[in-house]
Amino acid sequence: MNIANDNEAKPSPCPICKKGSALAYRPFCSKRCADIDLGRWLGGTYAIPAAPADDDEEEEAPRPRPRLISPDDPE
Numbered sequence: 001m002n003i004a005n006d007n008e009a010k011p012s013p014c015p016i017c018k019k020g021s022a023l024a025y026r027p028f029c030s031k032r033c034a035d036i037d038l039g040r041w042l043g044g045t046y047a048i049p050a051a052p053a054d055d056d057e058e059e060e061a062p063r064p065r066p067r068l069i070s071p072d073d074p075e
């Protein structure tokens with residue numbers, strides 16, 4: 001249960017701009033720098049297509065027609 005102790009200030013500068021990191025965005029100083037780093041990751045290792053287009057799949061399942069029960073219908 002020593003996790004809380006790690007919250008004490010360990011000055012680790014933002015890897016992007018070398019400013020002091022903010023707790024909310026560790027190890028970055030701001031969301032901007034976090035986004036920059038994320039962008040580098042995505043830019044360098046983007047190999048997976050975002051969303052495979054699966055247009056063949058029908059969303060509506062074919063449903064059986066409702067049978068109209070009418071007295072005129074001979075069985």
Ligand SMILES: [Zn+2]
Pocket residue numbers: 014015016017018019028029030033
């Ligand atoms: Zn930064």
